[in-house]
Amino acid sequence: DDSAVVVRVLSHLVEGERHVGAVVVPEAAVELPVLIYSHFGEDGVSVEGTLFLLPLVIGARLDEYVLVIPSFRSQALTFDGVSHRSEGEPSPWVGEVDDGLAFLNVVLEMTPQADPERIVVFGMSGGGSNALLMAIRDPRIDGVIDFFAPTDFFGPFVMEILEDALLGEPQR
Numbered sequence: 001d002d003s004a005v006v007v008r009v010l011s012h013l014v015e016g017e018r019h020v021g022a023v024v025v026p027e028a029a030v031e032l033p034v035l036i037y038s039h040f041g042e043d044g045v046s047v048e049g050t051l052f053l054l055p056l057v058i059g060a061r062l063d064e065y066v067l068v069i070p071s072f073r074s075q076a077l078t079f080d081g082v083s084h085r086s087e088g089e090p091s092p093w094v095g096e097v098d099d100g101l102a103f104l105n106v107v108l109e110m111t112p113q114a115d116p117e118r119i120v121v122f123g124m125s126g127g128g129s130n131a132l133l134m135a136i137r138d139p140r141i142d143g144v145i146d147f148f149a150p151t152d153f154f155g156p157f158v159m160e161i162l163e164d165a166l167l168g169e170p171q172r
Helices: 047-058 095-110 126-137 156-166
Strands: 005-014 017-026 032-038 066-070 076-079 082-085 114-124 141-147
Touching: 005 047, 005 076, 005 095, 017 047, 017 076, 017 095, 032 047, 032 095, 032 126, 047 066, 047 076, 047 114, 066 095, 066 114, 095 114, 095 126, 114 126, 126 141
Parallel strands: 032 066, 032 114, 114 141
Antiparallel strands: 005 017, 017 066, 076 082
């Protein structure tokens, strides 16, 4: 949409490794709810792609919330043609949740426009699973917007992923 926003790429440490993420704040923001975008996939996340996707999928304007876009371990965050890669080994559903919550703490500390009393996480597929797990682990998170997350961790699809991971060949 035509909302004027400020994008900041932030760096922080998670378990001794450098991670990055982006926070998108409307230019005229006073105090707004926080929306965390939990992406999924080994290719990382694009700020521009996220700014295009979220208004289409959830119908909210970019000037209605502070957007938090964490990069998960071993993945890149791309903004304005520059790629910033987070350190560490891939860790779906455990490390990615740690990374998202650690970045939320950084954003709340450095972004006065972010209302710590109104936090929602959005994710699709594995990102939806991460969103659900973030909400379970952090009582500050008020809600989850989840599109088709795998939630039956004893079903054949997830059991195959776990078996591959235990054999040292994790799917990405």
